[in-house]
Amino acid sequence: MQTGKYFILRILKLTIHCFLALCLSFNNLIAQDFTQTIRGKISDRDTKLPLIGASVSIWDDTKMLNGNTSDTIGNFRIENVIPGRYIVKASFLGYSDVLIPNVIVNTGKEVYLNLEL
Numbered sequence: 001m002q003t004g005k006y007f008i009l010r011i012l013k014l015t016i017h018c019f020l021a022l023c024l025s026f027n028n029l030i031a032q033d034f035t036q037t038i039r040g041k042i043s044d045r046d047t048k049l050p051l052i053g054a055s056v057s058i059w060d061d062t063k064m065l066n067g068n069t070s071d072t073i074g075n076f077r078i079e080n081v082i083p084g085r086y087i088v089k090a091s092f093l094g095y096s097d098v099l100i101p102n103v104i105v106n107t108g109k110e111v112y113l114n115l116e117l
Contacts, residue, residue, distance in 0.1 A: 050074025
């Protein structure tokens with residue numbers, strides 16, 4: 001049978017461990033990254049060949065927020081996108097621009113776009 005003193009010490013020790021576990025869990029929650037990635041491939045509509053160095057950007061209603069260019073096989077990647085609704089604009093010299101309205105970015109799910117100019 002435990003005496004009152006040992007029982008109180010065990011309760012205190014358990015309380016401290018629970019408090020520390022809670023603090024560490026909260027710290028990990030704050031450190032999580034709530035941004036997402038928009039990635040995809042950009043190619044010529046007729047030949048289906050990749051467009052190297054094409055520009056892809058994301059816009060809110062009035063201004064460009066982020067962007068990147070396609071690589072040697074037509075892939076592009078725009079990282080650190082805050083969840084929300086965007087307009088994606090793709091452009092390449094000699095081609096008409098393509099605008100994709102209402103691209104929705106959610107946490108936990110990367111957005112993939114297949115763009116043809």
